[in-house]
Amino acid sequence: MTKYFAGVDAGSTYTKACLLDENSKLVTTTSDMTGVNIVAATKKVYQAALSKAGVREDEVSYIVGTGYGRYKITFGNTQVTEISCHARGAHYLFPNTRTVLDMGGQDTKAIRVNARGEVVDFCMNDKCAAGTGRFIEGSARALNLGLSEVGEISLKSTKPVKISATCAVFAEMETQEQLAYGNKLEDILYGVHSSIASRSIGLLRRVGIEPELTFTGGVSLNPGMVRCLQEQLGIKLNTSPLTMFCGAIGAAEFALEKTLAVAI
Amino acid sequence: MPELVAEPMRKELDKAKRMQGDMLLSYFDALSKSGVTGTKIGYSFVMANPIELLATFDILPLFPEITSLNISYRGGAPPLIAQAEEVGYSTDACGYVKMGVASIMDKTKTSIGYIPKPDILFLSYSGCQIYIHWWEQYHYQTGAPIFTIDVPYLRDYDRHVPKHDIEYVAGQLEEMIPKLEAATGKRFNEDKLKEIVRLSGKAWDLWKECVEMGKLKPTPFDAYFESIYYMAPITFARGSQKCVDFYKFLLDELKLRAERGIGPTEREDYRLVFEGVPNYPFFKKFWGLFSHYNARCVASTYPKVAGLVDTGSFRLNPEKPIESIAEYMIHAYCNWNMPVRTHLIERYVKDYRADAVVIHSIKSCRSFSMGQGDIREYLAKELDVPTLLVESDHVDPRYYSEAQMKNRIDAFFETLALRKNRSQIN
Ligand code: SF4
Numbered sequence: 001m002t003k004y005f006a007g008v009d010a011g012s013t014y015t016k017a018c019l020l021d022e023n024s025k026l027v028t029t030t031s032d033m034t035g036v037n038i039v040a041a042t043k044k045v046y047q048a049a050l051s052k053a054g055v056r057e058d059e060v061s062y063i064v065g066t067g068y069g070r071y072k073i074t075f076g077n078t079q080v081t082e083i084s085c086h087a088r089g090a091h092y093l094f095p096n097t098r099t100v101l102d103m104g105g106q107d108t109k110a111i112r113v114n115a116r117g118e119v120v121d122f123c124m125n126d127k128c129a130a131g132t133g134r135f136i137e138g139s140a141r142a143l144n145l146g147l148s149e150v151g152e153i154s155l156k157s158t159k160p161v162k163i164s165a166t167c168a169v170f171a172e173m174e175t176q177e178q179l180a181y182g183n184k185l186e187d188i189l190y191g192v193h194s195s196i197a198s199r200s201i202g203l204l205r206r207v208g209i210e211p212e213l214t215f216t217g218g219v220s221l222n223p224g225m226v227r228c229l230q231e232q233l234g235i236k237l238n239t240s241p242l243t244m245f246c247g248a249i250g251a252a253e254f255a256l257e258k259t260l261a262v263a264i
Numbered sequence: 265m266p267e268l269v270a271e272p273m274r275k276e277l278d279k280a281k282r283m284q285g286d287m288l289l290s291y292f293d294a295l296s297k298s299g300v301t302g303t304k305i306g307y308s309f310v311m312a313n314p315i316e317l318l319a320t321f322d323i324l325p326l327f328p329e330i331t332s333l334n335i336s337y338r339g340g341a342p343p344l345i346a347q348a349e350e351v352g353y354s355t356d357a358c359g360y361v362k363m364g365v366a367s368i369m370d371k372t373k374t375s376i377g378y379i380p381k382p383d384i385l386f387l388s389y390s391g392c393q394i395y396i397h398w399w400e401q402y403h404y405q406t407g408a409p410i411f412t413i414d415v416p417y418l419r420d421y422d423r424h425v426p427k428h429d430i431e432y433v434a435g436q437l438e439e440m441i442p443k444l445e446a447a448t449g450k451r452f453n454e455d456k457l458k459e460i461v462r463l464s465g466k467a468w469d470l471w472k473e474c475v476e477m478g479k480l481k482p483t484p485f486d487a488y489f490e491s492i493y494y495m496a497p498i499t500f501a502r503g504s505q506k507c508v509d510f511y512k513f514l515l516d517e518l519k520l521r522a523e524r525g526i527g528p529t530e531r532e533d534y535r536l537v538f539e540g541v542p543n544y545p546f547f548k549k550f551w552g553l554f555s556h557y558n559a560r561c562v563a564s565t566y567p568k569v570a571g572l573v574d575t576g577s578f579r580l581n582p583e584k585p586i587e588s589i590a591e592y593m594i595h596a597y598c599n600w601n602m603p604v605r606t607h608l609i610e611r612y613v614k615d616y617r618a619d620a621v622v623i624h625s626i627k628s629c630r631s632f633s634m635g636q637g638d639i640r641e642y643l644a645k646e647l648d649v650p651t652l653l654v655e656s657d658h659v660d661p662r663y664y665s666e667a668q669m670k671n672r673i674d675a676f677f678e679t680l681a682l683r684k685n686r687s688q689i690n
Contacts, residue, residue: 068667083675118686119679121644123653124672206637208645 007251010069013105089246091117103219138171151224157190311596328364340375359659391598433590465580470511482532484521488561538564540624
C-alpha cells in the first residue's frame with residue numbers, strides 16, 4: 001500500500017493542503033479561503049485534497065500543520081512554523097534556493113536557507129501589517145477590483161505614481177487620494193506594488209540576498225509584485241503556480257521525514 | 265502550551281525571588297508612608313544614580329522605571345498610558361515616561377498603590393535623551409528642584425576612562441553636597457557615606473559572583489528571566505546591609521542549585537544570551553515561550569542596567585567614595601556606545617558557551633533599542649551566531665501579539681534544533 005504524507009497550511013487568508021507520496025512526489029494541492037472557522041476550513045481543504053487524489057484517510061501516515069492556524073489543525077500529528085515550511089517548500093520546488101521571500105496576507109518573511117532547505121536566518125515584519133499583502137488588498141478594495149486583477153493591471157503602467165506609505169490601514173485612503181489627483185489606475189497600482197516591494201527588500205537585505213531567490217506565498221502569484229521586485233532587485237525570481245503552496249509542501253516534506261517532529 | 269517555569273525547581277531552592285518580593289513590598293510601603301514619616305523622596309534613574317550619596321542624607325530614592333515596570337507587571341499599565349495620552353503624549357513616547365507622569369496626577373491610584381511625588385529630582389543624564397525631558401515634566405508637575413549630573417558619553421571604551429571624565433562627574437557630585445544639605449537640613453557625614461559605599465561595594469561583588477554562575481553548564485539559574493527579579497535590590501536597596509544579605513542568600517541558593525543539578529527548566533537544551541528590556545505585562549508568558557524549549561539564558565545585558573558589574577569597569581571604594589561613584593556612573597549600559605555593547609554580547613556568547621542570542625526590542629524606547637538591528641546583523645552575519653530579534657514593548661500591551669511572538673520564537677527553535685542535529689551528525 002502506498003503511503004502518503006500531508007501538509008496543511010492554515011494561513012490568514014487561504015488554507016492550503018497538499019499530499020506527497022513516499023517518494024516525495026507531489027500528488028495534489030488544494031486551497032480555499034480560511035474564513036472565520038479555521039478548524040472547519042482546514043478539515044475541508046484536507047478532505048478535498050484526499051478526494052482529489054483518490055487517497056483514503058488511513059493511507060496518510062503523517063500530517064504536519066503549519067501557518068497561523070496550525071494549532072487548530074485537530075487531525076494533524078504535529079506542527080511546524082511556516083518559516084521552516086516555506087523554506088523547505090521553496091527548496092522542494094527550486095533546489096538551488098538560498099533566499100526565500102514569503103509574502104502572505106498579513107506577514108512578510110525573508111528567509112535565508114542552506115543547500116538542504118533548512119532555515120539559517122529569518123526576518124519578519126513587526127507586529128503591524130504594513131508592507132504585507134494587506135496593503136494590496138486594501139488598495140484593491142478602494143478601487144473595487146479583485147485581488148487577482150490588480151497585479152495584471154499594474155503591468156500596464158507607463159507613468160508610475162510614487163506611493164510612500166505602506167500602512168495597511170491607510171491603503172484605501174492613500175489609493176483614493178491618488179485617484180482624486182487624477183492618476184490612472186494602473187499607475188497607482190504600480191506604485192502600490194512598488195512600495196511594498198521596496199519594503200520587503202529591506203527585510204531581505206537584513207538576512208542577506210543570495211541567489212537563487214524564490215518568491216512564495218499568496219502574493220507570489222501576483223505578476224505586478226514579481227515585476228516590481230525583479231526591477232528593484234535586478235535579479236530574476238523563482239515563482240510558479242505552486243509557490244503559494246510552499247508552506248503546505250514544506251509541511252508535507254517534514255511529515256515525510258519527521259525530522260522536526262523528532263527534533264522538537 | 266509552555267510548562268510552568270518554576271515547576272521543576274524545588275521550592276526550597278527558589279526562595280530568593282520571594283525574599284526579593286518581600287523587600288520590594290516593604291520598599292513600596294516605605295514610599296507610600298513617606299508623607300507620614302516625613303521622609304524625603306528623591307526621584308532617580310536606574311542607570312547611573314548616586315544612590316549612596318542620597319542615602320547619606322536619608323533620602324529615599326524612588327525609581328519611576330521600577331515603579332512603572334512593577335505596575336505593568338501587575339497589569340496596571342493601560343489606564344496610566346491612556347491617561348498620559350489623553351493629555352497629549354503620543355502613542356510612541358516611552359511607556360515608562362507616560363506611566364510615570366500619569367502616576368502622580370491627582371488621585372491616581374496604581375496597581376501598586378499611590379506613588380508619592382518627588383521632593384527632589386536627581387537627573388543623572390546618561391545615555392537616554394528622554395531623561396532630561398521626563399524630569400522636566402515632573403518639575404512642571406510638582407515644582408520639585410532638579411539636581412542634574414551630566415555624565416559624559418563613553419565612546420570607544422577600551423577599558424580606560426579618561427581621568428578628566430571621572431573628575432568632571434566627581435566635581436558635580438561634590439557640588440551637590442551643599443545643595444543636599446540645604447534641601448534636607450542635614451549635615452554631610454563622610455563616614456556615613458564611606459560605610460554606605462562599603463556596603464554597596466560588597467553587594468556589587470556578590471551580585472557579580474551570582475551573574476557569573478551562568479558560566480556553569482548547565483546554568484543553575486536563568487540569567488535573564490530570573491535575573492529580572494534578582495536585579496532589583498541592587499538598585500533600590502543598594503548601600504544597605506539588607507542588600508548585602510540578599511545577594512549572599514542568592515549566591516548560596518544558586519550554589520546549592522548547581523550542586524544538586526537543579527535549574528529553572530527540566531533540562532538545559534539551549535543556552536541563550538539575551539539583550540533588551542523584557543515585556544513586563546506578559547513577562548511570564550514570554551518566559552514560557554523559551555522555557556517550553558528547555559532554553560535557559562546564561563548571560564544577559566539588561567539585568568546590568570543598574571551597573572555593568574561583570575565588566576571590571578568600576579569598583580566602589582570606601583576610601584575614594586565620590587570618585588568611585590563617579591566612575592560607576594559613567595559605566596551605565598546605555599552610556600556605552602553600540603560597538604562596545606555589541607562586543608560585550610559577543611564576549612558573553614563565547615565566555616558563557618551560548619548557542620544563540622535573542623534580542624527583545626522595545627517599540628517605545630529608542631535609547632535601548634536603537635542599533636539592535638546592527639547587533640543582530642553583526643552576530644548573525646559576521647560571527648554566524650543564530651540571532652533572533654523580536655519586538656514588543658516594555659509596558660504597553662498594545663504592542664504584543666502572542667501568536668506572532670510565538671511564531672517567531674518557535675521558528676527560531678526549529679532552526680536551532682536543526683543546527684544542533686547537524687552538529688551532532690558532523
Ligand atoms: S532608556 Fe528607554 S525605557 Fe528608559 S527612559 Fe529612556 S526611552 Fe524610556
